[in-house]
Amino acid sequence: MNWFIKxxxxxxxTLWAVATxxxxxxxxxxxxxxxxxxxxxxxxxxxxxxxxxxxxxxxASQLNVDPDAPIHEAxxxxxxALVQGDFGNSIRYGGQEVNxxxxxxxxxxxxxxxxxxxxxxxxxxxxxxxxxxxEGSTFDLANTGVGILLSSIPYYVAAVVFIAFLGYRTPLxxxxxxxxxxxxxxxxxxxxxxxxxxxxxxxxxxxxxGYGLLALTMRGNSIQVxxxxxxxxxRLRGLPDRRIALRYVGRxxxxxxxxxxxxxxxxxxxxxxxxxxxxxxxxxxxxMNEGIIYRDMPLMMGTFLVITFGVVIxxxxxxxxxxxxxxxxxxxxxxxxx
Amino acid sequence: xxxxxxxxxxxxxxxxxxxxxxxxxxxxxxxxxxxxxxxVTRTQRYQEWFAESIAEPFRIAWSDWRxxxxxxxxxxxxxxxxxxxxxxxxxxxxxxxxxxxxPIANQGSPRLQPLEDMSHPLGTDMxxxxxxxxVVHATPTMIQMILAGAVFAIVVAVIVGTVAGYKGxxxxxxxxxxxxxxxxxxxxxxxxVLVVLIEPQSPWLIGIIITINVWAGIARTIxxxxxxxxxxxxxxxxxxxxxxxxxxxxxxxxxxLMPYVLVNFVYASRRVIYDSVALYFxxxxxxxxxxxWGVMMHLAYANASALLNPEATYMxxxxxxxxxxxxxxxxxxxxxxxxxxxxxxxxxxxxxSNTDETDEPDPMTGV
Numbered sequence: 001m002n003w004f005i006k007x008x009x010x011x012x013x014t015l016w017a018v019a020t021x022x023x024x025x026x027x028x029x030x031x032x033x034x035x036x037x038x039x040x041x042x043x044x045x046x047x048x049x050x051x052x053x054x055x056x057x058x059x060a061s062q063l064n065v066d067p068d069a070p071i072h073e074a075x076x077x078x079x080x081a082l083v084q085g086d087f088g089n090s091i092r093y094g095g096q097e098v099n100x101x102x103x104x105x106x107x108x109x110x111x112x113x114x115x116x117x118x119x120x121x122x123x124x125x126x127x128x129x130x131x132x133x134x135e136g137s138t139f140d141l142a143n144t145g146v147g148i149l150l151s152s153i154p155y156y157v158a159a160v161v162f163i164a165f166l167g168y169r170t171p172l173x174x175x176x177x178x179x180x181x182x183x184x185x186x187x188x189x190x191x192x193x194x195x196x197x198x199x200x201x202x203x204x205x206x207x208x209x210g211y212g213l214l215a216l217t218m219r220g221n222s223i224q225v226x227x228x229x230x231x232x233x234x235r236l237r238g239l240p241d242r243r244i245a246l247r248y249v250g251r252x253x254x255x256x257x258x259x260x261x262x263x264x265x266x267x268x269x270x271x272x273x274x275x276x277x278x279x280x281x282x283x284x285x286x287x288m289n290e291g292i293i294y295r296d297m298p299l300m301m302g303t304f305l306v307i308t309f310g311v312v313i314x315x316x317x318x319x320x321x322x323x324x325x326x327x328x329x330x331x332x333x334x335x336x337x338x
Numbered sequence: 339x340x341x342x343x344x345x346x347x348x349x350x351x352x353x354x355x356x357x358x359x360x361x362x363x364x365x366x367x368x369x370x371x372x373x374x375x376x377x378v379t380r381t382q383r384y385q386e387w388f389a390e391s392i393a394e395p396f397r398i399a400w401s402d403w404r405x406x407x408x409x410x411x412x413x414x415x416x417x418x419x420x421x422x423x424x425x426x427x428x429x430x431x432x433x434x435x436x437x438x439x440x441p442i443a444n445q446g447s448p449r450l451q452p453l454e455d456m457s458h459p460l461g462t463d464m465x466x467x468x469x470x471x472x473v474v475h476a477t478p479t480m481i482q483m484i485l486a487g488a489v490f491a492i493v494v495a496v497i498v499g500t501v502a503g504y505k506g507x508x509x510x511x512x513x514x515x516x517x518x519x520x521x522x523x524x525x526x527x528x529x530x531v532l533v534v535l536i537e538p539q540s541p542w543l544i545g546i547i548i549t550i551n552v553w554a555g556i557a558r559t560i561x562x563x564x565x566x567x568x569x570x571x572x573x574x575x576x577x578x579x580x581x582x583x584x585x586x587x588x589x590x591x592x593x594x595l596m597p598y599v600l601v602n603f604v605y606a607s608r609r610v611i612y613d614s615v616a617l618y619f620x621x622x623x624x625x626x627x628x629x630x631w632g633v634m635m636h637l638a639y640a641n642a643s644a645l646l647n648p649e650a651t652y653m654x655x656x657x658x659x660x661x662x663x664x665x666x667x668x669x670x671x672x673x674x675x676x677x678x679x680x681x682x683x684x685x686x687x688x689x690x691s692n693t694d695e696t697d698e699p700d701p702m703t704g705v
Contacts, residue, residue, distance in 0.1 A: 010518055010519070011522075013515070013519065014518070014519045017519050025532075025535055036535075148666070148669050148670060148673060152608075152662060152665040152669045153662050153665075154612045154615065154661060154665070160639070160645065160654060163645050164644075164645050169648065263555075266522070266524045267524070269524050269527075270524040270525055270526030270527050273526060273530065285527075288530070289620075292530070292534050292622065300531065301531075304528075307527045311522065311523070
């Protein structure tokens, strides 16, 4: 329990650190978000000079950061707005609340990520286990080679190849959008099937380029566990192979991969920006790019914060549940956690 | 051969020693007249150091096919960088030598397919820039980015990891909390925001921005490694003898961390390649010429619609090849070096004890 409290404290500290960092990027940096925002508003006015006071108010109301107030006051304002869940208003979407945009797009990113993570781990774990059982065979060697080769392809390169060859040349999968146009969102076969169909290529880009290293790690872990004494004892006791494979080898080999799972969540959340741009998939990363293109600082900083918060919270949940999987963690030896 | 005595040699050169008249040594001088045994010249020392720290690990690495192929690919890439550097150098001797032309518009007729015109074997882009020129001339800046990024990440990680691990106490808590926080922040979104706000031009700066929080994960690994290393008896021996912390870290701890440093250097390099190309490809970084493979991809994607148009797909594929090949080389190298992790090999490379024959380092001679 002590460990849990410590970990929770750390998560909250991280959230605070990220929020402070983002304030620094907006307010303290010369040419930072506040300056970009002011010059953009000035441009929008086209010739007619906006008085400095009015400009300041506009920036303050949209970014929650007052460029002229003393730093501690501006900081307090920004933080209290964040705590209330207010990320300001977007310029790109005509003053719409950044909150509403995030609420509309975040579920899609989460959907894409869960699909990729599930697919990747399902393939990597089973393949790694089979490779370990057939250690040294042609199957093992071939898969090791293919795994290394595929994991040296960046996911966005895979995405580009998929779009060109599976999207345009042989149109098997749609290459843009979240669901088929003309289908109303709801619990219908068309909508859900269409959503999966649209998510297939982005998810495959992650899976194909990511499973290799994971499978190799699983293979290594399984080989190590297979050599343990308790596995030999279990065999000598005449336990059925199935039970040994699942309960004795599988469990212990998968455990260290839990850390990989947590790391891959952070990696995918980040990588989703690139894939969502390439597939024009309106998730949270896509909106972050819109914020960047239109120099829409509230949208950019808001999506950045939500992505970061999402990863911090996901890692916190992951670490908190790790104790359920590995009882050793509760003994307070926290060096085991990573 | 001139024999130079080194500072820590207890025995003086004995050419004249046996004939000297002071009676402190009667026959001992004769015994040590064969100077090679006791006197280690600086050259010999460097030779020994070279054999232990470079030649031996290299031989072990070379015996594995993965590291062999990986090293060859990395060497080829460095060679490509050298070719580009020589070709674009304006230094007086090198100015005349142009091995590969710089990529400029209208080098050839635009949109040449690969193998269509053998003076441009991989074809040209929509402005008539030769694609080989583009690929080759993007290499030096890529090397700069990798060096800046990977060195930055490794140096910070090693300092944070070893100091936290060895000192312990409050230092450890503060440093490790900082790494945990930095590690939880997803890298790419932070990098994109920083790049958009800072608009960096220099490849060195871009490299450092990309690895802005990569050090954290490596520092964690090194920290946990140091925690187990500091309990070793030879470290304890050094401590008992009153040797200072910086010396212990430098002489007893760091040599053992080299495999981790090497492997993580490779992974950090791969990260720099992936992310820098992605940043250019998606247009987050501004560019003037075709200074990165990502720029070539961006131009093919945005200006030649290479995805839709089968006639233009090669413009996207060609710059993708060096990325994949290079990261394949790095991956193979990293996968192969796990041999260097094996304790037997490491004992040999311990470097501190000169006893090559014994397998275990002697704690007494080890210091």
